[in-house]
Amino acid sequence: MISKTEALSVQSVWQGLDRKTYPAGATIFAEGETGSAAFILLRGDVTLEGGKQRALVELKPGQMFGMHALMAGARRGATASTRQGCEVMMVSEERLKQKLEEADPFVRYWVDYLSKRLVDLSS
Amino acid sequence: MDIAAARKTRFTLFVTILTLFLVAALLVGIGVTAADYIQNRSNALRVAAETFKEKIGRINERRLAFFAAPFLVLQQFYGHPALREATGSRDEILKPILPGLAMNPQISAVYAGYENGNFFHVLSISETEKPFIERLGGPAATRFAIREIRDDDGVRKASWRFLDARGQQIGALADREATYDPRSRDWYRDARAEPEKMIRTAPYMFAATSQTGMTLSRATEGGAVGVDLTLDRLMEYVRSVRSNENQRFVAFDEQNRLLAHFDPERMFKTSGTGEAKKVELATTADLVDPVVREAVQIFGRQGPYELARIDVDGSEYLATVVHQVGRDGSGFHILYAAPMSDFMGPLADAAARSILAASLIFLLALPALIYFAHSISRPLSKLSEEAELIRSFQLAEPIRLKSRVREVNTLIRSMSGMKGTIREITKFVPKALVRELLQSESTVEVGGVTRRVSILFTDIRDFTDMAGQMPAEKLMINLSEYFEELASLIIRESGTVDKYIGDAILAFWNAPLPVARHEHVACTTALKCRLALRDLNERWAERGLVPWHTRFGVHVGDAVLGNVGSSDRIDYTAIGDTVNIASRLEGLNKHYGTGILASGEIADVCSGGFLFRRVDRSQPKGAGKPLDVFELLGMREGPEELRATPDMVRLVEDWNRVYEVYARKDWLGTLDALQEFAAVHPEDVVAGIYLSRVVGFVLEPPPDDWEGIIHFSQK
Numbered sequence: 001m002i003s004k005t006e007a008l009s010v011q012s013v014w015q016g017l018d019r020k021t022y023p024a025g026a027t028i029f030a031e032g033e034t035g036s037a038a039f040i041l042l043r044g045d046v047t048l049e050g051g052k053q054r055a056l057v058e059l060k061p062g063q064m065f066g067m068h069a070l071m072a073g074a075r076r077g078a079t080a081s082t083r084q085g086c087e088v089m090m091v092s093e094e095r096l097k098q099k100l101e102e103a104d105p106f107v108r109y110w111v112d113y114l115s116k117r118l119v120d121l122s123s
Numbered sequence: 124m125d126i127a128a129a130r131k132t133r134f135t136l137f138v139t140i141l142t143l144f145l146v147a148a149l150l151v152g153i154g155v156t157a158a159d160y161i162q163n164r165s166n167a168l169r170v171a172a173e174t175f176k177e178k179i180g181r182i183n184e185r186r187l188a189f190f191a192a193p194f195l196v197l198q199q200f201y202g203h204p205a206l207r208e209a210t211g212s213r214d215e216i217l218k219p220i221l222p223g224l225a226m227n228p229q230i231s232a233v234y235a236g237y238e239n240g241n242f243f244h245v246l247s248i249s250e251t252e253k254p255f256i257e258r259l260g261g262p263a264a265t266r267f268a269i270r271e272i273r274d275d276d277g278v279r280k281a282s283w284r285f286l287d288a289r290g291q292q293i294g295a296l297a298d299r300e301a302t303y304d305p306r307s308r309d310w311y312r313d314a315r316a317e318p319e320k321m322i323r324t325a326p327y328m329f330a331a332t333s334q335t336g337m338t339l340s341r342a343t344e345g346g347a348v349g350v351d352l353t354l355d356r357l358m359e360y361v362r363s364v365r366s367n368e369n370q371r372f373v374a375f376d377e378q379n380r381l382l383a384h385f386d387p388e389r390m391f392k393t394s395g396t397g398e399a400k401k402v403e404l405a406t407t408a409d410l411v412d413p414v415v416r417e418a419v420q421i422f423g424r425q426g427p428y429e430l431a432r433i434d435v436d437g438s439e440y441l442a443t444v445v446h447q448v449g450r451d452g453s454g455f456h457i458l459y460a461a462p463m464s465d466f467m468g469p470l471a472d473a474a475a476r477s478i479l480a481a482s483l484i485f486l487l488a489l490p491a492l493i494y495f496a497h498s499i500s501r502p503l504s505k506l507s508e509e510a511e512l513i514r515s516f517q518l519a520e521p522i523r524l525k526s527r528v529r530e531v532n533t534l535i536r537s538m539s540g541m542k543g544t545i546r547e548i549t550k551f552v553p554k555a556l557v558r559e560l561l562q563s564e565s566t567v568e569v570g571g572v573t574r575r576v577s578i579l580f581t582d583i584r585d586f587t588d589m590a591g592q593m594p595a596e597k598l599m600i601n602l603s604e605y606f607e608e609l610a611s612l613i614i615r616e617s618g619t620v621d622k623y624i625g626d627a628i629l630a631f632w633n634a635p636l637p638v639a640r641h642e643h644v645a646c647t648t649a650l651k652c653r654l655a656l657r658d659l660n661e662r663w664a665e666r667g668l669v670p671w672h673t674r675f676g677v678h679v680g681d682a683v684l685g686n687v688g689s690s691d692r693i694d695y696t697a698i699g700d701t702v703n704i705a706s707r708l709e710g711l712n713k714h715y716g717t718g719i720l721a722s723g724e725i726a727d728v729c730s731g732g733f734l735f736r737r738v739d740r741s742q743p744k745g746a747g748k749p750l751d752v753f754e755l756l757g758m759r760e761g762p763e764e765l766r767a768t769p770d771m772v773r774l775v776e777d778w779n780r781v782y783e784v785y786a787r788k789d790w791l792g793t794l795d796a797l798q799e800f801a802a803v804h805p806e807d808v809v810a811g812i813y814l815s816r817v818v819g820f821v822l823e824p825p826p827d828d829w830e831g832i833i834h835f836s837q838k
Contacts (some may be wrong), residue, residue: 008808008811009716009805009806009807009808009810009811010797010800010801010804010805010806010807010808010809010810010811010813010814011801011805011806011811012811013810013811013812013814013815014798014801014814017814017818019794019798040818040821040822042791042794042821043791061791061821062821062822062823062824063822064822089794089818089821
C-alpha cells in the first residue's frame with residue numbers, strides 16, 4: 001500500500017516528463033490541434049501566435065506553455081514555434097492532472113473555474 | 124568502604140566461627156582444669172588429714188605392738204618370786220623369760236637391780252651384739268648371756284654365763300670385777316623415785332652393748348627391774364609406715380627430747396671429740412630438716428594441730444602434730460609431714476589431663492564444628508558473592524542457595540527477591556542508570572545536567588496501518604519480539620534505552636555513563652539494527668508474517684539528561700531540541716525514501732568511518748536552525764554485512780556530481796545531471812524529489828539569496 005504522499009523514484013518522476021529538442025523554425029504544435037501535453041521552455045526561444053488578435057508572445061526559458069490541455073475538450077489556441085531552435089520539457093496531461101490533484105481543493109476548484117471561464121470567453 | 128577499614132585484616136566467617144568454637148573449647152578446658160585443680164586441692168587436704176590420722180594410727184599401733192612385749196616381759200620380771208630377794212638363784216626365771224626374749228628381737232635385755240648393788244642381767248644376743256660377746260670372750264654360738272653382779276663383803280663381782288638358743292649353758296666367765304652399778308643408772312633412780320609408776324627413759328646409749336635404745340623400768344620392793352629396747356628396731360618398724368622417702372615423722376616428748384626420727388642418725392647429737400666425745404639425745408631444737416623445723420615452729424606457737432600447710436623452697440607440704448599418751452602414762456607428740464603432691468597430682472598433670480580431655484572432645488567435635496561453621500559461613504559467603512553480582516549488575520541467574528540457619532535462609536530469600544525485583548525494574552528503566560545508581564549508591568532526585576549525547580530514534584514504517592490489520596495480542600507479541608531484538612542490541616552497544624513511544628524507540632549514548640566515540644557507536648548500532656531487523660524479517664517471513672521496515676534518525680548534540688517526573692514516578696530521560704531533531708530525522712526518511720538519516724553534526728564527526736550521502740538541507744517546522752540531512756549507508760571498513768556496498772559508493776559518487784551542479788543553482792544543468800543519474804539509478808527516490816524540485820525551480824527560480832534550505836510545512 002503506497003500512500004499518496006509516498007516518495008517516488010526518480011524513474012517514476014521522469015514518467016510524464018519528456019525532454020525534446022526542436023531545430024530552428026520548427027513548430028511545436030499548431031493552433032486548433034488537439035493536444036494533451038504542456039511544455040516548459042528549457043533553452044532557446046518559443047513564440048506563441050494565435051487567437052482572433054493574432055497576438056504574438058515571445059517566451060523565455062523557464063516559462064510554461066500549452067496549459068490549455070488541462071481544459072477538457074480544448075484545442076490549441078495558438079501555434080508554438082521556435083525561431084532559433086529550442087529545448088522543452090513536455091509535461092503529459094496525466095502528469096498535469098496528477099499535479100492538480102495533489103493541489104489544495106480550493107486551488108483545484110479555482111483552476112477549474114478559471115479554465116472554464118477561459119473556454120467560455122474564447123468560444 | 125573507607126581506606127582505613129580496608130587496610131584492616133579481615134577474616135573469613137568460617138575462620139571466625141571456628142576460632143570462636145576453638146576458644147570456647149579452650150576456655151572450657153582451662154575452666155575444667157582449674158576447677159579440677161581446686162577440687163583436687165580441697166580433696167587433697169581432706170585426704171591428707173585422713174592419711175595423717177591413719178599414719179599416726181599405724182604408728183601408734185606399731186608403737187603399742189612394739190612396747191607390748193617388753194611390758195609383758197617387764198611384768199613377768201617384776202612379779203617373779205625368784206627375783207624378789209637380792210640374793211639367791213635366779214635360774215627359775217630363765218625358763219619363762221628366754222622364749223619371750225627370743226620372740227621379741229626388739230628386747231635386747233631384761234634385768235633386775237637391787238639396793239645393795241646386786242644386778243641380774245639377761246641379754247638377748249643378736250647379730251649386732253655379737254662383737255660385744257666376742258670382746259667379752261664368750262662362745263660364738265651364744266644366744267643369751269646372763270650377768271650376775273654380787274656384792275660379797277664389799278667387793279662387787281660379776282659373773283657371766285653363756286647359753287645357746289635352747290637355753291643350754293655353753294660357757295661361763297668367773298668372777299670379774301664389776302664396773303657397772305645399777306644404782307647409779309637413770310632407769311634405776313627414776314624408777315625408785317616414782318615407785319608406783321612405769322618409767323620410760325629417754326633414748327640413750329646402752330652401757331653394755333653401745334647400742335641406742337630406751338629402758339622401761341619399775342621399782343620393786345628392794346630395787347628395780349628394767350627392759351632394754353633397741354631403737355633400731357623401733358625406728359625401722361615405724362619408718363616403714365611412711366609411703367615414701369619424702370614423708371617425715373618425728374616423735375618427741377614433753378621435754379622436746381626426740382623419741383623417734385625418720386632418720387635414726389639424727390636421734391643423737393655428738394659433742395666434743397676423742398675421749399671427751401659425748402653422745403646426747405637430740406631435742407627438737409637440733410632438728411635440721413626444714414619441713415620438720417617449720418612444723419615444729421608452728422607447734423611451738425599453737426600446740427598440736429590437725430593440719431598445716433608449709434611452704435619450703437617452693438614446695439608445699441602438709442604437716443600434723445598430735446599429742447599421744449604412752450603406756451607408761453607419759454605424754455609425747457608425733458609429727459608427721461608429707462608433700463602436698465602426695466595427695467594430688469601437680470597442677471601440670473591436672474591441666475594436661477583436662478586439656479587433653481578438652482582437646483580430645485574438640486577433635487572429636489571438629490567435624491561437626493566444621494560442618495556447622497560451614498553451614499553458616501558458606502551460604503553467607505555465597506550470598507556476598509551474589510551481592511557483588513547484583514552490584515555488578517549480573518541479574519540473570521536466580522539465587523539458588525539454602526541454609527540450615529533460619530536467619531540466613533531469610534536473608535537468602537530476601538536477597539533473591541531483591542535480585543528479582545531489580546531485574547524486573549531494569550526492564551522499565553535503563554539498566555545503565557540502575558547500575559550507576561547501585562554503584563554510586565546515590566539516590567534519585569529530580570534534576571538534570573546538560574551533556575552531549577548521540578541519539579538514535581527508530582520507528583516502524585506504516586505501523587499504524589499494520590496495527591489496524593492485526594489482532595491486538597499478536598501485535599503486542601510481535602512488537603515485544605521486535606523491541607527485544609532492538610533494545611537488547613542497543614544495550615549491548617552501551618546505549619541507554621530511554622523509552623518506548625508506541626512503536627518507536629528513543630535511545631542515546633554517553634549518558635548516564637560516558638561512552639567513547641559515541642557518535643560512531645550510534646551509527647554502528649543503527650547499521651547493526653538494520654541488519655538485525657533484516658534477519659528478524661526473514662524469520663518472520665518463514666512464519667508467514669509481514670515484514671516491518673524500520674526508519675532511523677541519528678543525531679548528536681547537547682541534551683538535558685536527568686530525572687523528570689514527580690517524586691512518585693521519576694524517569695531518567697533526555698530532553699531538548701536534539702531529541703526532537705533525531706525524531707524529525709527519522710520522520711524525514713518517509714519523505715526521502717531512506718532508511719537511516721543522520722544529521723550534519725553526525726556526518727561531520729563520522730564521515731571518516733562511514734559512508735554518507737548528502738540528502739538535503741531542510742528547515743523542519745518548529746526547528747530553529749536548518750538541518751543538513753545525510754543518509755547513512757554503511758561503514759567504510761568493518762564487518763562485511765555492515766560495510767557500504769560498491770553500489771552505494773558509486774551512488775554517492777554519482778550523486779555528488781548531481782549535487783555539485785545543484786549547489787551552483789544551475790537548474791537546467793541539474794536536470795541534465797539528474798537525467799544522467801536516473802539512467803544509472805532509476806529507483807533512487809532522493810533524485811526523484813530533486814527532479815520535481817528542479818522542474819519547479821525552472822518554472823519559478825528561488826530568490827538569489829536562497830541558501831538551499833527546503834521548508835517543510837508538514838511534520
